[in-house]
Amino acid sequence: MNGAESLVRTLVAGDVNVCFTNPGTSEMHFVVALDRVDGMRCVLGLHETVVTGAADGYARMADKPAATLLHLGPGLANGLANLHNAGRARSPVVNIVGDHATYHRRFDAPLTSDIEGLARPLCHWLRTSPDARQVAADGAAAIAAARTSPGQIATLILPADTAWNEGGGVAPLPPVPARAQVADAVVAEAARVLRAGEPAALLLTGPAVRGRGLELAGRIAAATGVRLLAQTSNARIERGAGRVPVERIPYPVDPALAMLKDLKHMVLAGAKAPVAFFAYPDKPSVLTPPGCDPHVLARLEEDVVDALARLADAVGATAGPAATAPLDPPGLPTGPLNLESLGRALGALLPEHAIVVDESITSGRNFYALTRQSRPHDWLQNMGGSIGLGLPLATGAAVACPDRPVICLESDGSGMYCLQALWTQAREGLNVTTLLFNNRAYAILRHELAQVGAQNPGRKAVDMLDLGRPDLDWVMLARGMGVPGERVTNVDEFARGFGRGLKTPGPYLVEVML
Ligand SMILES: Cc1ncc(C[n+]2csc(CCOP(=O)(O)OP(=O)(O)O)c2C)c(N)n1
Ligand SMILES: [Mg+2]
Numbered sequence: 001m002n003g004a005e006s007l008v009r010t011l012v013a014g015d016v017n018v019c020f021t022n023p024g025t026s027e028m029h030f031v032v033a034l035d036r037v038d039g040m041r042c043v044l045g046l047h048e049t050v051v052t053g054a055a056d057g058y059a060r061m062a063d064k065p066a067a068t069l070l071h072l073g074p075g076l077a078n079g080l081a082n083l084h085n086a087g088r089a090r091s092p093v094v095n096i097v098g099d100h101a102t103y104h105r106r107f108d109a110p111l112t113s114d115i116e117g118l119a120r121p122l123c124h125w126l127r128t129s130p131d132a133r134q135v136a137a138d139g140a141a142a143i144a145a146a147r148t149s150p151g152q153i154a155t156l157i158l159p160a161d162t163a164w165n166e167g168g169g170v171a172p173l174p175p176v177p178a179r180a181q182v183a184d185a186v187v188a189e190a191a192r193v194l195r196a197g198e199p200a201a202l203l204l205t206g207p208a209v210r211g212r213g214l215e216l217a218g219r220i221a222a223a224t225g226v227r228l229l230a231q232t233s234n235a236r237i238e239r240g241a242g243r244v245p246v247e248r249i250p251y252p253v254d255p256a257l258a259m260l261k262d263l264k265h266m267v268l269a270g271a272k273a274p275v276a277f278f279a280y281p282d283k284p285s286v287l288t289p290p291g292c293d294p295h296v297l298a299r300l301e302e303d304v305v306d307a308l309a310r311l312a313d314a315v316g317a318t319a320g321p322a323a324t325a326p327l328d329p330p331g332l333p334t335g336p337l338n339l340e341s342l343g344r345a346l347g348a349l350l351p352e353h354a355i356v357v358d359e360s361i362t363s364g365r366n367f368y369a370l371t372r373q374s375r376p377h378d379w380l381q382n383m384g385g386s387i388g389l390g391l392p393l394a395t396g397a398a399v400a401c402p403d404r405p406v407i408c409l410e411s412d413g414s415g416m417y418c419l420q421a422l423w424t425q426a427r428e429g430l431n432v433t434t435l436l437f438n439n440r441a442y443a444i445l446r447h448e449l450a451q452v453g454a455q456n457p458g459r460k461a462v463d464m465l466d467l468g469r470p471d472l473d474w475v476m477l478a479r480g481m482g483v484p485g486e487r488v489t490n491v492d493e494f495a496r497g498f499g500r501g502l503k504t505p506g507p508y509l510v511e512v513m514l
Pocket of ligand 1: 081360361362363385386387411412413414415439441442443444445
């Protein structure tokens with residue numbers, strides 16, 4: 001068994017069953033090994049941003065890492081933007097990056113680069129395998145690192161000769177450290193704060209906006225009157241009918257400040273203390289009001305659910321059920337498409353157990369509120385702010401959950417970063433319905449222009465925020481990659497198109513003209 005095969009067998013034994021790939025010459029032994037080993041699904045992405053973004057979506061829905069296969073420094077570099085997003089989402093990912101054979105590196109052939117230097121800032125764990133006998137053990141260590149709470153980016157660089165030389169056999173998975181439990185004093189302090197009777201919020205993310213964590217948060221709110229809030233961005237929120245409803249802190253600074261202005265206390269469950277996405281002249285960076293100091297109940301890497309359970313005990317919130325949202329979706333509107341009618345139509349039509357990937361930017365400002373009482377669903381956001389994640393994220397989520405409808409809410413500018421994810425969706429027959437919001441603009445940046453106080457933008461500046469000349473035709477772009485679709489211009493067409501998308505096996509794209 002060569003090193004490559006020992007690595008693939010180790011990955012499969014370590015419950016890594018999907019590999020998103022964009023290979024090259026230095027990874028050929030790994031590619032061939034994928035065929036010799038059962039239990040590894042291989043998914044080709046036509047750019048490395050598809051590969052890394054899909055690995056993020058897969059990890060969020062499967063709660064375990066996928067592998068990626070990337071070609072030397074440039075292949076990794078192409079994937080870095082979505083690796084940044086995955087790292088911010090704390091998604092576990094195992095990257096395998098091929099390199100030149102150890103003895104070939106000193107000749108400085110064209111594809112030679114400092115791969116570790118490129119990887120280091122965005123990876124939590126990084127290693128170059130020294131020889132074929134070590135590769136399997138390094139792979140096992142990478143899996144354990146990726147799975148270490150709260151989820152890490154682990155990157156293993158594989159020189160070509162470590163792949164083709166005789167390997168050391170399958171390596172066992174080292175133990176994954178358990179999530180640390182928070183101290184009793186921390187729970188007691190949070191309980192004291194919530195019982196004080198002063199205006200307080202419990203800020204949630206990660207395991208606190210899913211399953212038992214969310215349930216516990218709801219019970220704590222019912223018992224103490226604390227306000228439940230979620231971060232502006234969350235990797236995955238379970239919401240809709242039957243779930244505890246949680247408001248999010250808005251992205252724009254002024255509404256965020258207004259939401260938080262009366263708080264005396266903020267207790268953090270997995271979440272970070274809220275700060276503005278960007279600095280703006282004359283606006284604060286910190287969103288909580290002066291004198292409202294955050295209390296950390298549990299950091300994301302700690303056992304957040306256990307901390308919530310102990311807090312629930314401490315405040316006597318063990319018995320009563322949490323208040324959940326009723327099933328009461330908006331009525332389906334008719335007539336012209338605008339952001340309000342679009343949000344209502346989405347809320348009305350969202351199918352049960354949908355996975356919603358939200359990169360709708362300005363078009364989606366109403367969507368979250370208008371889907372609050374829709375059928376139960378999961379909501380996935382871009383955690384790192386590097387746009388272009390939506391289509392790959394939806395691709396990976398659909399690979400992880402073939403039995404659930406994936407709805408990708410994608411804006412035109414962001415969609416163009418990585419549109420070839422549509423090809424992967426077509427090839428893999430993935431159930432993704434993309435609702436593509438075509439406003440022919442980087443609309444948010446027009447707003448930001450005013451917010452940062454940039455005065456009187458001229459023709460050149462305005463032109464940098466405009467996506468016309470030529471207008472993009474998303475139905476044609478999708479068709480060219482094997483994805484059927486249609487263009488819609490009013491709510492009735494939207495409802496029909498969305499319905500066709502949900503019924504059509506495999507991917508579908510609805511281009512929504514705004
Ligand atoms: C990698 C990356 N490049 C650039 C940006 C800056 N940026 C933020 S939003 C945006 C435009 C978004 O336009 P679109 O996706 O069409 O959404 P809209 O604002 O029109 O709703 C840009 C370029 C970014 N966040 N990430
Ligand atoms: Mg746009």
